[in-house]
Amino acid sequence: MDNDALQLRLRDALFADLDQMEGARLYVLVDTVLHDPLAGVPAREKAVTLPISYAGIPSDRRPYLAPLGDIGRDLSLDESLSVAIEQALREEDRREFGRSVCGWVASHATTEILAKRLAERSVMSVTYQRRLFRYWDPRILDLLSWALTSEQRENFFSCVSAWWWLGRDASLRKVIGLESDSLCSSQVVLDDEQLQVMMLAESTNRTLDVLQDMDHASCTSELQQRVARAVRKAVETWELDTQEEQMRYALFGVLIGSEFDAHPLVRGAMLNAKEERRSPLSALDSFTDDWWTSLKVELQGAQLVRDGG
Known part of the structure; x- marks a missing residue:
């Protein structure tokens, strides 16, 4: 399957899920630590940077959430899918050690509140030291999807209705969240084995x-x-x-x-x-x-x- 056909199939699958979440808004999550591949798309103008409280990450290198418009009137989604496919498949001229287009998030919250909730997950304590946790990278999300217990997963993703990202075969992976602040804590505590996997x-x-x-x-x-x-x-x-x-x-x-x-x-x-x-x-x-x-x-x-x- 060529990338254009794959992009169309992924878009249809994503919106089939989104149709079950009445009123939820769709965002693309982008990490600019390498570069910003969506700098020129319409959604970038309305993006909100995750307010991560960590001195080691410059403000212009923090990930951002960009709200996506309707199909046909906003090409941002198609562009994000195209870049994400290339990065996931590690096509020879696009091989990198990370991913810029991290995935897509659906939520009923305002963009600012959602960004704040996601930022709260980005710092973990390791031997009494604060460490940046780049969990939004699909390469980390792949590991989290099996490393976390079901309860931890519900807590970690409780701030969103759904989170989608691409696996290494460009298949659509997802976590369906509860979007309930009752389960939302500032951090998810990992046991020693889980922490070692992340480290x-x-x-x-x-x-x-x-x-x-x-x-x-x-x-x-x-x-x-x-x-x-x-x-x-x-x-x-x-x-x-x-x-x-x-x-x-x-x-x-x-x-x-x-x-x-x-x-x-x-x-x-x-x-x-x-x-x-x-x-x-x-x-x-x-x-x-x-x-x-x-x-x-x-x-x-x-x-x-x-x-x-």
Whole structure:
């Protein structure tokens, strides 16, 4: 399906959902940290910047909400869909490490109140320090969609009627909110495991970028969780503290098998490298491609036995 046909299908699906929310207004949420791809569209003139209370983000680099008009009289929606598709699919000339067009939000609240509510979610406490939480990026929303409990999800998205964004395959993802201030708190408290997923989200997403560019089905929550677990294991088991090392370890975990480093030869080589104050990953270069292929088949067979296949 070409991008024009995909854009039309997404627009129809979005408005089919919106039709069930009588009186709700539709907005596009844009993050200008990279650039502002909608600077020239009509909706930009009525946009409201999220009043984020965080000194580390300049006022001209804060995300904004722009109200969208009716189809046929406001081309802002079509332009936002076009840019979002290109960024989600990581087309070769548009590959970036983030997304500018984050998604679309429906709400009955005024633009100012909605912007205030969304801004309240943007700061989290980590070891008693305030940290910026760029949850509006679809790459983070993908992780949140399975990392949060149902109760946390209801709380986190309670200020909106619905939130839509594009997955890595340009499919429309959504969360239907309750739009009830009774559940709305300034922050959603994450447990240690959820916090670790968010803190390592950049390594997880950069790994998914590589897999996506290799034509793997990187849009599935199952693969996202496998990568997130592998990145966490890279940190906790092997103390790999650079993003490059975390990504490389996670790629081995996905492409060979999650237990690749449990094989005696691999584990021994990695431990020896660590004792010699070298990166454990440097030991992996001594194994041939044929050997890795054989290990992959062996691990897949073991997985089938465990799964009862």
